Amino acid sequence: MTKTLRVAVIGAGRMGADHIQRLNTRISGADVAAVVDVDLARARAAVDGIPDAVALADAEEALNNGDVDAVLIATPGFLHKELLLAAIARDIPILCEKPLTPDVESSWQVVQAEEKLGRKRIQVGFMRRFDAEYLALAAMIRNGELGDLLMLHHQHRNPTTPPGFTNEMLINDSVVHEFDAVRFFTGEEITSVQVRLGKPTKNAPAGQHDPQHVLIETESGVLADVEIYVNARFGYEVATQAAFEEGTVSIGGDHGPYVRAGGRWGGNVTPGFEERFAKAYDAEIQSWVDAALRGEIGGPSAWDGYATAACCAAGVEAQKNGEKVPVRLHARPALYA
Numbered sequence: 286m287t288k289t290l291r292v293a294v295i296g297a298g299r300m301g302a303d304h305i306q307r308l309n310t311r312i313s314g315a316d317v318a319a320v321v322d323v324d325l326a327r328a329r330a331a332v333d334g335i336p337d338a339v340a341l342a343d344a345e346e347a348l349n350n351g352d353v354d355a356v357l358i359a360t361p362g363f364l365h366k367e368l369l370l371a372a373i374a375r376d377i378p379i380l381c382e383k384p385l386t387p388d389v390e391s392s393w394q395v396v397q398a399e400e401k402l403g404r405k406r407i408q409v410g411f412m413r414r415f416d417a418e419y420l421a422l423a424a425m426i427r428n429g430e431l432g433d434l435l436m437l438h439h440q441h442r443n444p445t446t447p448p449g450f451t452n453e454m455l456i457n458d459s460v461v462h463e464f465d466a467v468r469f470f471t472g473e474e475i476t477s478v479q480v481r482l483g484k485p486t487k488n489a490p491a492g493q494h495d496p497q498h499v500l501i502e503t504e505s506g507v508l509a510d511v512e513i514y515v516n517a518r519f520g521y522e523v524a525t526q527a528a529f530e531e532g533t534v535s536i537g538g539d540h541g542p543y544v545r546a547g548g549r550w551g552g553n554v555t556p557g558f559e560e561r562f563a564k565a566y567d568a569e570i571q572s573w574v575d576a577a578l579r580g581e582i583g584g585p586s587a588w589d590g591y592a593t594a595a596c597c598a599a600g601v602e603a604q605k606n607g608e609k610v611p612v613r614l615h616a617r618p619a620l621y622a
C-alpha cells in the first residue's frame with residue numbers, strides 16, 4: 286500500500302490558502318491533516334470541506350498530533366525559525382515558504398540544526414526552479430549549446446505591495462527570488478551585491494524607494510542585474526534575458542491566448558504570482574511530497590535558504606550605502622555538498 290503524507294499547513298493566509306487548495310485538489314500522495322492559523326476562524330474556513338482535517342490555533346498542537354507526518358510552513362517569515370527548529374526536532378519533512386528566515390544569523394542556526402540532525406528535511410519554497418521556462422534555460426546553460434553564460438538581465442514587477450511592505454522587503458521578500466535564480470542558473474555562489482536607487486515612482490507608499498536596480502556578481506564573474514519594481518501598477522511580470530557567447534535566450538514573456546477582436550490585438554497581463562507561477566507551485570509541492578515519501582527533499586535546501594539570506598543581508602546593506610557589498614558565507618557543510 287502506498288503511504289499518504291499527512292500534512293499540517295501552518296499559516297492560512299494568501300500563500301497558505303493557495304497551498305491548501307493545491308494539496309487538497311491537485312497533488313497526489315498527500316492530504317491536508319491540519320491547518321494552523323492564529324486566526325482560528327481563518328483556519329476553520331480553510332479546512333471546510335476537507336475530510337479529516339482539523340483546524341487549530343497552535344502550531345505545537347499540530348506538530349504533536351499523531352496524525353501529522355509533514356509540515357508546510359506558510360506563515361510570515363519572522364515565525365519561521367521557531368517552527369523550523371520544532372519540526373527538525375521531530376525529524377519530519379518540511380516545506381518552508383521563502384525566505385527560510387528573515388535574517389542570515391537565524392538561517393545559519395537552522396542550517397546547523399539540520400546538519401546536527403544529519404539528514405536534509407527542509408525544502409525551501411523557491412518555486413521558480415519548477416517553472417518550465419526556468420528549467421529550459423537552466424538546461425541550455427548546463428549543456429553549453431550557446432557557449433558560456435555571460436550575463437543575466439531580470440525584470441521583477443509587481444502591481445502593488447501589501448500594507449507594511451518595507452524598503453528592505455524589496456530585497457528580502459522580492460529580490461530573494463532572483464538571488465536564488467542566479468545561483469540556480471549558474472550553479473555558483475553570489476559574491477557581491479550593489480543596489481542603485483534612481484528616479485522613484487510617485488505611486489510607492491512612504492518609506493519605499495521604488496524601483497531599485499540590483500547588481501549581482503557570481504564566483505566566475507557572471508554579472509546579473511535586477512529591476513525590482515513593486516508598485517508597477519499594470520500587473521505582475523517576471524522575466525529574464527540571458528546573454529551567452531553564441532546567442533541570447535529570453536524567458537517569462539507573455540503567452541497566449543493572443544486575441545484579435547474589437548479593433549485590438551493582444552492578451553491578458555498576469556495579475557499576480559499565484560497565477561504566473563501556478564504550474565510551478567504545483568510541480569514544487571508534488572516534488573516535495575514525492576521526495577518526502579522517499580525520506581528525501583525534492584528541491585532547494587536549507588543551504589539555498591541560508592545562502593540567499595546572506596545575499597539579502599548584503600543587499601540591504603548595499604541599499605543603505607550604495608557600495609558593492611561582499612556576500613559573506615560560512616563554509617558549506619558536507620550535508621549540502
Ligand code: ISE
Pocket residue numbers: 443458459460462515558
Ligand atoms: C512575494 O512574497 C513573492 O514571493 C512573489 O513571488 C514576489 O514576486 C513578490 O515580490 C513577493 O512580495
